[in-house]
Amino acid sequence: MHPLLAQRERLLLYLSGWAFLATLLAALTAPGRWTWFEAAALIVPVTLVYAFFSLSIWYLVRAMPLTTVPIPRLVGVHLVGALASSMAMVLVVQGWAAVLRELIRWSVALTAADLRLLFGGGVLLYLLAAATHFLLAAFETSREAERRSFEAQLLARDSELKALRAQIDPHFLFNSLNSISALTSADPAAARMMTERLANFFRASVAAGRQPLITLDQELGLARQYLEIEQVRFGTRLSVAVDADPDVLVLRIPSLLLQPIVENAVKHGIAQTIEGGCVRIEARRRGSQVHVRVTNPVDAESTGGPGTSFGLEAVRLRLRAIAAAEAALDARREARSFVVDMILPSDL
Amino acid sequence: MPIRTIIVDDEPLARRLVREHVSAVTDAVVVAECGNGFEAVKAIQELAPDVVLIDVQMPKLNGFEVLELVEGSFAVIFVTAHDEHALRAFEVNAVDYLLKPVDAARFRQAWEKAISAVQRKTLRPVRTLGALGQKRTDRILIRDGGNVHVVPAEAIDVVLAQDDYVEVRAGGKKYLKQQTMGEMEAQLDPQRFVRIHRSTIINIDRLAKIELYAKDSRVATLKDGSTWNVSRAGYDLLRQLLDR
Known part of the structure; x- marks a missing residue:
């Protein structure tokens, strides 16, 4: 025309x-x-x-x-x-x-x-x-x-x-199967338990991925399941502490938002240190906001942090798309640890 | 003679699985199991194994870096969950590359390849990525007997040629490493390190001044007061970098 x-x-x-x-x-x-x-x-x-x-x-x-x-x-x-x-x-x-x-x-x-x-x-x-x-x-x-x-x-x-809806890293699956394979002959009961955990984790994360929002309680449950599986792999190198105020557990957050942060904590933190350490997750309510913090140890001699990693960038983009003004993600390297702070509105 | 084997993996269960596969073949003895790269370097140097089964992803020193630091003739089999390093593995002359979870048949195949290479003495020497001129690194690894020093690149002041070795000076310490100046130059960031002379590479952050003392002959003084000859080609390189 x-x-x-x-x-x-x-x-x-x-x-x-x-x-x-x-x-x-x-x-x-x-x-x-x-x-x-x-x-x-x-x-x-x-x-x-x-x-x-x-x-x-x-x-x-x-x-x-x-x-x-x-x-x-x-x-x-x-x-x-x-x-x-x-x-x-x-x-x-x-x-x-x-x-x-x-x-x-x-x-x-x-x-x-x-x-x-x-x-x-x-x-x-x-x-x-x-x-x-x-x-x-x-x-x-x-x-x-x-x-x-x-x-x-x-x-x-x-x-x-x-x-970005948190694709589970396939290497996580391969490494877990390798652990199961190792346990099969030495400790069949442990192998069976690991198989069940893996199945439960995948089922729960697929179900969570279908919903845009899930409760913080569900999200923390997924993170716990994931870390339990990684604990089998890393043995004493990985310990886990989850500390959440009871009143934040019922609040809703975008599903699988925490998952890539926790994966990073293991992949770039625990897996890169010889002595390992604790992955700590804290969730607090501050007025109309939820503050979630994930801390993990890092190799003191390594220079970079996972600050530019794809996983964190994905979380940041999702936060921006969901609630640009009220959400924030801050990741910083401290002397011996890596800290990710996430702020979300409590009324999602 | 049993085949002397070293297993290197930072995960206890992964080591256990490989050990199980090794024990299923006849005539093998596991002489060491190492949970990190430092232990691996020490064990390989001291125990002179025939076969090394090694993971790629490990804290501090990865599998490739371990191989870069050791000498000797042994067959390398990588065992990893990541398939993306396979090409590099064959470039450093690894015998095989196994993916986790490792299956028994595939393990036996790799093992037979390794054993036949060891027994027929057709083993190709392990090449380092540095020698392949592939790897730009932000840290230099130096073995001193069974110990490994990890020197961050930014801590290096100068690198000097010393016969078959290079001498790395960093923060008042000196380290000797068996490598050529050319390899070293290729490994270091060209924005920061300049080969000012055939036998000298300097960290440009340490440069205090450059003086002319004869025709076509200059001297670079570093912040610690040390002075180094600058060749004509070296001066051109320096000028290119400083003008930018």
């Missing part, structure tokens, strides 16, 4: 621009021999027809965009267009003058100088219209690009949120 015909306001603006130019042209061709009114009656209707005719430049601009067609060729095409259209306009003016003479016996006589002036005006008008259409095309293209990038952003955020 032609962008000027698509909206009435635009078309009106376009035509009033032309009317102004037509009046100007009429003024130029009224060198005393004609009255103002005569000149306008001759020129303005023809120019307005010319205006409508010039709308077709749009299709030329579309077919030969500025970005792909070489400039000399563009200039050539539009120059030929300008000369041809202007020639046509001059012929139409002459015809219209004849009609006027026949119809109401006006004594309008067009001299060669008038025709030259009209021809020049026609060329200029064509070029002006072409420039307008190029501008319009550029405007449309940039708006289209903007719309597409916005759409892409929306799509990306959508799929991101799905992916």
Whole structure:
């Protein structure tokens, strides 16, 4: 659809621009021999027809965009267009003058100088219209690009949120199965218990993943189950402490939000230290907010923390999507520990 | 002669499983089980094993770093839950790469490969990632007998060529490491370390001044007062870095 015909306001603006130019042209061709009114009656209707005719430049601009067609060729095409259209306009003016003479016996006589002036005006008008259409095309293209990038952003955020809904690390499964395999011959009862824990954890996390919100009690339960399984793998290197105020347990939080933080605490904390330590989870109520803190030991000699890890970034994005203003995530490295503080509104 | 084997994994259960697989094959003896890379370096140096079964992900020193620090002729089999290191493993001439959970048939296959290489003496020497020029590191590992020093790159002041070794000076201490200057240069961050001379790499943060003392001959003074010759090529490198 032609962008000027698509909206009435635009078309009106376009035509009033032309009317102004037509009046100007009429003024130029009224060198005393004609009255103002005569000149306008001759020129303005023809120019307005010319205006409508010039709308077709749009299709030329579309077919030969500025970005792909070489400039000399563009200039050539539009120059030929300008000369041809202007020639046509001059012929139409002459015809219209004849009609006027026949119809109401006006004594309008067009001299060669008038025709030259009209021809020049026609060329200029064509070029002006072409420039307008190029501008319009550029405007449309940039708006289209903007719309597409916005759409892409929306799509990306959508799929991101799905992916971020805490994918359980497959290596967790492989390592757990390896532990079970080791226990099978040495301690069959422990192997069976580990199998059950693993099954329960996966079942619970799949169920939690289907719901957008679960209670903090459920989320902490999942974290506990996860850590119990990792305790089998890491033995004495991993101890766990969960400390939550009773009144926060019933509050609802986005499901599996804590899970990647706890996974990080094991993967980047416990697994990177020889002596291991305690993964501590605390949950407190502060007014209309819930404060959750996860602390884990880190290797004192390592420089980086898991602050830029994908897991934490995912949590941060989810928090922003869910409650941008009232939620926050802060992760910091201290001398021998890594601390993640999460603040959530209590009324989710 | 029984095959002398060392098992390295930071997880007790993972070690137990590998030990079980090893004990199922005849003629093998586990001479050491190590729970971390430091123990592994010491054990491999002291016990001269035929086969080393080693995890990649471990605290402080990972499996590749352990191999970088030890000498000797032994077959390496990686045992890990992560498949993404397989290519690197074969580049350092590992005999095989087993994924956890390890299955018995696959273990036997890897073991036979290792044993045949050990017995026919067709073992290819373990290559280090440093020698492959692949690894840029933020710390330098140096073995001193059975002990391992971990020197953070930012703590290094200068690295000097010493015959077949490089001497790493960091915080007033000197460490010798068997490596070439070229390998060392490739491992260190080029934004921070400059080879100012064939036999000298300096940490640019330690540089105090550069002086001309003869035509085409300059001397760099570090903040600790030590002075080092700067070659013409070295000066060009320094200037490139400092101009930026």
